[in-house]
Amino acid sequence: MNFTFSDTHEMIRTTARDFARDEIAPSVIERDKNGVFPKEIVQKLGELGFLGMMVPEQWGGAGLDALSYVIAMEEISKIDASVGVIMSVNNSLVCWGLETYGNDDQKERFLRPLASGQKLGAFCLSEPEAGSDATQQHTSATQNENGDWVLNGTKNWITNGTSADTYIVFAQTNRELRHKGITCFIVDRNTPGFEPGLKEDKLGIRSSDTCSIGLTNVVVPKENILGEVGKGFYIAMESLNGGRIGIASQALGIAQGAFERSVEYAKQRKAFGKPIAELQAIQIKIAEMATKVEAARLLVYKAATMKDKHERFVKEAAQAKLLASKFAVEVALEAIQVHGGYGYVREYQVERLLRDSKITEIYEGTSEIQHIVIARELIKDLQ
Ligand code: CAA
Numbered sequence: 001m002n003f004t005f006s007d008t009h010e011m012i013r014t015t016a017r018d019f020a021r022d023e024i025a026p027s028v029i030e031r032d033k034n035g036v037f038p039k040e041i042v043q044k045l046g047e048l049g050f051l052g053m054m055v056p057e058q059w060g061g062a063g064l065d066a067l068s069y070v071i072a073m074e075e076i077s078k079i080d081a082s083v084g085v086i087m088s089v090n091n092s093l094v095c096w097g098l099e100t101y102g103n104d105d106q107k108e109r110f111l112r113p114l115a116s117g118q119k120l121g122a123f124c125l126s127e128p129e130a131g132s133d134a135t136q137q138h139t140s141a142t143q144n145e146n147g148d149w150v151l152n153g154t155k156n157w158i159t160n161g162t163s164a165d166t167y168i169v170f171a172q173t174n175r176e177l178r179h180k181g182i183t184c185f186i187v188d189r190n191t192p193g194f195e196p197g198l199k200e201d202k203l204g205i206r207s208s209d210t211c212s213i214g215l216t217n218v219v220v221p222k223e224n225i226l227g228e229v230g231k232g233f234y235i236a237m238e239s240l241n242g243g244r245i246g247i248a249s250q251a252l253g254i255a256q257g258a259f260e261r262s263v264e265y266a267k268q269r270k271a272f273g274k275p276i277a278e279l280q281a282i283q284i285k286i287a288e289m290a291t292k293v294e295a296a297r298l299l300v301y302k303a304a305t306m307k308d309k310h311e312r313f314v315k316e317a318a319q320a321k322l323l324a325s326k327f328a329v330e331v332a333l334e335a336i337q338v339h340g341g342y343g344y345v346r347e348y349q350v351e352r353l354l355r356d357s358k359i360t361e362i363y364e365g366t367s368e369i370q371h372i373v374i375a376r377e378l379i380k381d382l383q
Contacts, residue, residue: 003067003301012068016075019048020083028080031207032352035199037163038083038207045083046117050076051090055099059107060116066242066304070249074300077253078260081356082207084253085363088246089159090114093364094121094168097184097239101227110166110186122164123243124155124187124213125236131156132369134236135179139215141171149173149185149225151193151218157363161211162196165189168239169215170232177230184232186224193218204355241317243364245303248320251328251360252296258328258335258353259289265339265348276338285338289331296324315377322370325360332357 024041031038045051053069055061062068069091077084098111113119130136139153151171158167167187174181187194193216200210227235263286266277276282303316332354336343343350361367 001302001305003305005067008064009068009071012064013071013075015048016050016072019044020076020079024076024080024083028207029346029349029352031080031082033206033346035201035206037209038080038086039163041083042086042120042163043117045076045087049117050087051117051120052095052111052115053091055095055111055115059099060112060114061095061099062115066245066307067301070245070252070300070304073246073249074253074256074297077250078257079253080207081250081254081353081360082205084250085159085205085208085247085359086120088243088250089123090121092243092246093123093239094166096242097168097226097235098186100238101184101235102186105223106186106226114166119165120160120163121166121168122158122160123239124158124167124169126156126158128154128156128212132366135182135233137170137172137182139169139171140175141173141183141185141220143173143222144219147222149183149220149222151185151187151215151220153215155213155215157200157210158196158213159208159210159363161213162199162209167194167213168226169220170236173229179233180230182232182236183229184226184235185220186226187218187220191218191220203358204352205359206355240364241314242307244317244321244370245300245307245313247360247364248296248300248303248317248324251321251324251357252293252300254328254353254357254360255289255293255296255324255331258332258350258357259286259293261348261350261353262286262289262335262338265342282338285334289334292327292331296320296327299323315374318365318370318373318377321360321364322367322374325357325367328357328360329354 049062052061053064057063114121141149169185169187173183195214197212299320303320306313335350342348
């Protein structure tokens with residue numbers, strides 16, 4: 001597969017790289033340490049058009065392709081994967097669904113502010129008893145006398161949970177129909193009964209904000225159903241197909257960051273009378289790391305390019321996420337080894353990259369789920 005990079009792609013890479021270096025890097029250690037949400041950075045990301053990258057300009061977005069998106073995601077995540085996931089959720093899981101399934105009124109009210117960065121979105125699928133087994137939604141939605149919907153339940157692990165303005169929420173509208181009874185709702189944060197819980201104290205991506213959300217008799221106007229009643233599960237799955245490309249590019253960024261830091265360190269750190277970069281033991285590590293990063297990048301670009309060409313990319317997105325997340329963990333771990341004792345302390349940042357990498361094997365479908373998705377697509381192709 002050929003990847004063609006236009007001047008626009010190169011411009012996106014430079015813009016994202018400069019922004020990450022100048023605006024994100026200076027506060028990354030402190031934000032990770034104290035779990036501080038990067039409010040001002042997110043605002044600036046919006047001004048750059050990075051929160052609605054693939055949304056047409058007509059709806060407030062940047063009107064770019066998926067390749068631009070993964071390029072920007074890699075550059076941002078290389079410096080701070082917390083900012084990467086905030087950006088990925090808004091682009092892939094929130095804006096994409098609104099653009100694809102929303103009517104013009106919903107696009108005007110919800111998509112435009114989200115794509116232009118005036119507001120932030122969150123995606124509420126997971127529940128205490130519905131993680132990998134996403135069909136098992138316990139959150140219920142029943143219609144009241146006005147035809148509006150009343151939501152009750154609990155959502156878990158919600159990225160941008162306490163900071164978002166608009167939430168895409170999945171709920172059961174007909175339990176007997178199982179996944180065909182799940183409906184997707186657009187919920188405004190200020191709706192009575194909608195209560196984000198405390199921010200989780202996480203191993204990594206500590207500056208992104210993750211929480212549970214309680215829904216107690218939350219009345220959602222009938223106009224806020226996204227797509228059709230009973231079609232919510234398909235919206236979730238289709239959104240996650242694109243989301244997995246986003247997380248794969250986040251993992252790629254983490255791996256690239258760990259690799260670059262290792263090379264830089266190996267060139268200046270001396271042992272046995274020379275820079276450790278001249279020792280074969282270190283060279284083998286560097287070669288392994290570079291090869292993994294490059295392999296991950298190829299799968300990420302392939303999935304993004306197929307999405308841009310409107311080809312089916314379910315398998316490729318899952319493969320990109322599976323491989324990029326595995327390599328992110330491995331490369332970050334090896335980066336610590338290259339740094340020796342310095343790799344074990346916060347200042348050198350590779351320990352954060354390892355902590356941040358692990359979640360890429362868990363969210364938006366664990367690696368075990370990616371295997372299932374890939375195998376099912378392959379078997380279907382054989383039938
Ligand atoms: N794309 C399109 N459609 C899909 C799909 C996909 N990737 N996966 C499943 N579907 C469709 C199926 O074709 C099927 O359609 P029909 O009703 O027409 O038959 C329907 O959905 C049900 O699918 P299955 O029969 O395959 O259901 P299953 O229960 O056996 O498996 C699953 C489903 C693939 C395991 C799914 O539950 C899944 O992907 N689980 C992982 C959930 C996940 O990724 N959660 C992430 C939470 S969000 C998050 O992490 C965001 C964040 O904050 C960072």
